[in-house]
Amino acid sequence: MTSFSNNGARTSDSDRRLIILTEGHTEPVTGKTATCVVRYRPEQVVALLDSTQAGRTTQELLSVGGDIPIVASLDDAPLANALMLGIAPSGGRIPPAWRKIILTAINRGMDVISGLHDFLCNDPEFANAAALKGVHLIDVRKNNERDVASRLNIREECLRVHTVGQDCSVGKMLVALELSNAMKARDISSKFVATGQTGIMVEGDGCPIDCVVSDFLSGAIEKQILEHQHHDVLFIEGQGSISHPRYSAVTLGLLHGCLPQAMILCYEVGRKAVYGMDYMPLKSLVELREVYETMANLMVPSRVIGVAMNSRKVSAEEAEKERERVRQELGLPVCDVIRHGPEDLLDPIQAMLPQTVAS
Amino acid sequence: MTSFSNNGARTSDSDRRLIILTEGHTEPVTGKTATCVVRYRPEQVVALLDSTQAGRTTQELLSVGGDIPIVASLDDAPLANALMLGIAPSGGRIPPAWRKIILTAINRGMDVISGLHDFLCNDPEFANAAALKGVHLIDVRKNNERDVASRLNIREECLRVHTVGQDCSVGKMLVALELSNAMKARDISSKFVATGQTGIMVEGDGCPIDCVVSDFLSGAIEKQILEHQHHDVLFIEGQGSISHPRYSAVTLGLLHGCLPQAMILCYEVGRKAVYGMDYMPLKSLVELREVYETMANLMVPSRVIGVAMNSRKVSAEEAEKERERVRQELGLPVCDVIRHGPEDLLDPIQAMLPQTVAS
Structure with missing residues (x-):
């Protein structure tokens, strides 16, 4: 498919003029869906909707998007023809305060795009309003995956690189996207395989695997690979x-379904505890490398070939010190793909390609 | 809850007189749902329905259930008031040939109980027929789990023992049930926590975790523990x-959600490849013990304390030889809980209980 869609709705990229709802959460972690769509699809974004930050720009708050404005209401972005919900809260539920904004958008004839676990189309009030106005409710996580993995017909020559993490929200999607784009710039045929709602919104296809029924998780990602x-x-x-x-x-079903020959271990500098569970300390990168390799090798020979650090919270000097520390500790190439560029990770990946491709 | 139920239907144990559909699959592996219900709830079972085996008994074909007959049609079991689908095929779909039998049962006023992924209540033909006759369609796997795990309020003094496996369909449910029953016989307060459709049908409660949306899998089992x-x-x-x-x-989400201090490693003697995927060799018990312990210990101190062998396909002599081999190889107690009884596994579990309980 060329654009993400559900329920028969199709909204082509060129027609879409988004206002992204981030009320009270216009920051890069909780607002990661908004941040990534602004980063990779800025041409589609008219404005962000956050009455607590009206008058500022996405560049100021998210470090991306230039002059894209933050506005206080739908009235302030009359050119927008679709409302996107721009946060991904734990559990994926629709914040109660957002209901009125969603209904107003529907009643103005705007499509609404959501990546939450609570489906818009299952909400009678939203569904009735949308039917009356003839607009589409696009639930990016909605799926009906019902096939188990077969492990058959996997093309050995295709190199599968998987970004794995120390935690949620450390940059696994962004690293995969940046590496894929950089590989294309080297004239090598590459594809970013999106597995979450934000990645799907950016790439236009993929599978929302955290919303697949557990028995079919590995089968769902296997289909993407095939x-x-x-x-x-x-x-x-x-x-x-x-x-x-x-x-x-979710992590293991994805790992065992996508059969990576190479993994990139992603983490955020300075994070000590599980995001949203500050009473749960994170495991070390050394331990995690071992566990990921053990688990991946149950299916296919696989190793962690590099580390992607997310250093957005520290200075350039601190980032460089940390980079060197992790290089020494793990004996692997390390970089922040935004701050340093992805070349240090790209070279060992390219070296794994068959000679006919890589030369 | 005291009896399994969905969609508001409640069928108390004492009222239920089952005919179990196993057409063409009256054997212990594909027909494991039937076999386990006959083993643990024989008083509820009027007959099995399999026209290819009519005239025989469950004892002959499944080694349980005594004189419970296999019959050729619903007409041959007039006392039955509910039809149970007795197989658990990979993928959980309703075999096309069964549709007519299910419709006939509904039209006779019988409830229908299913553990398949294809929900009866989502099938318009079944749903309409059931509404007309006022009967219940009970989909044991149907759930709406939407809570993530918190890891809070876990009672440390409660000993959580988890049966883990070399493969599907090796006896993990049966071992957990037998150990729980034997522990109760020692006057220790014990509970079997069912996590699959067959276990739920036997125990009357539990959570069908392989049918939970992936993000909520660990949360769903955590609720059972609490x-x-x-x-x-x-x-x-x-x-x-x-x-x-x-x-x-499914395996890892369950392991990380139920936080076992002790694990029992289950396998079937003689099985060499993944059930239903004969091109995928099984991992060794030694390797699996290490992987299970590594993964469990990411959350809580945990170890494999014994091995449950399923020796139904081999002679007593072969079973004894294998038992001794595995004892030596893993340095752990080993038994077939049916053939040898569960005592060898029960003793080390009882030894882990607080003094106040175990004495």
């Missing part, structure tokens, strides 16, 4: 962490 | 295998 393995390299977006108290099932 | 942790010991039914190409997500 669909895209004509490329030379796939960069498969990771989810959660193998040591996450809530989401390790 | 509900039942007033017991001294919980025996939590395992699912799949940590090395299963299809279902490892």
Whole structure:
């Protein structure tokens, strides 16, 4: 498919003029959906809607998007034709205060795009209003995956690179996207395989695997691999962490379904505890490398070939010191793909490609 | 809850007179739902329905249930008031040939109980027929789990024992049930925590975790633990295998959600490949013990304390030889809980209980 869609709704990229709802959460972590869409699809974004930050720009608050304004109400962005919900809260529920804004958008004839676990289309009030106005409610996480993995017909020559993490929200999606884009810039056929709602919104296809019924999780990602393995390299977006108290099932099903020959270990500098569970300390990168390799090798020979650090909270000097420390500790290339560029990770990946592709 | 139920239907144990549909699959592996219900709830079972085996008994074909007959049609079991679907095929779909039998049962005024992923209540033909006749369609796997795990308020003194496996369908449910029953016989407060459709049908409560949306899997089993942790010991039914190409997500989410201090490693003597995937060799028990312990210890100190062998396909002599081999190889107690009784596994579990409970 060329644009993400559900329920038969199709909204082509060129037609979409988004206002992204981030009320009270216009910052990069809780507002990661908004931040990533602004970063990778700025041409689609008319404004962000956050009455607590009206008058500022996305560049000021999210470090991306230039002059894209933050506005206080739908009235302030008359050119927008679709409302996107721009946060991804734990559990994926619709904040109660947002209901009125969503209904107003529907009643203005705007499509509404959501990546939450609470489906808009299952909400009678939203569904009735949308039917009356003839607008689409697009639930990016909605799926009906019902196939188990087969492990058959996997193309060995396709290099599958998987971003795995120390925690949620450390940059696994962004790293996979940046590496894929940089590989394309080297004239190598590459594809970013989106596995979460934000990645799907950016890429226009993928599978929302954290919303798949557990028995079919590995089967769902296997289908993505089979669909895209004509490329030379796939960069498969990771989810959660193998040591996450809530989401390790998603992480392992994805790992065992996408069969990576190479993994990139992603973390955020300075984070000590599980995001949203500050009473749960994070496991060390050394321990996690071992666990990821053990688990991946149950299916296919696989190793962690580099570390992607997210250093947005520290200075350039601190980032460089940390980078060197982790290089020494793990004996692997380390970089922040935004701050340093992705070249240090790209080179070892390119070296794994068959000679016919890499030369 | 005291009896399994969905969609508001409640069928109390004492009222239920089952005919179990196993057409063409009256054997212990594909027909494991039937086999386990006959083993643990024989008083509820009027007959099995399998036209290819009519005239025989469950004892002959499943080694349980005594004289419970296999019949050729619903006409041959007029006392039955409910039809149970007795197989658990990979993927959980309703075999097309069964539709007519299900409709006939509904039209006779019988409730229909299913553990498949394809929900009866979502099938318009079944749903309309059931509404007309006023009967209940009970989909044991249907759930709306939407809570993430918190890891809070876990009672440390409650001993959580988890059966983990080399593969699917090796006896994890049966071992947990037998151990729980034997522990009760020692006057220790124990509970079998069912996590699959068959276990739920036998126990009358539990959570069908392989049908929970992935993000909420660990949260769903955590709720079971919190509900039942007033017991001294919980025996939590395992699912799949940590090395299963299809279902490892379910296995890990369950392991990380139920936080076992002790694990029992279950396997079937003679099985060499993944059930239903004969091109995928099984991992060794030694390797699996290490992987299960590594993964469990990410959350809580935990170890494999014994091995449950399923020796139904081999002679007593072969079973004894294998038992001794595995004892030596792993340095752990080993038994077939049916053939040898569960005592060898029960003793080390009882030794882990607080003094006040165990004495």
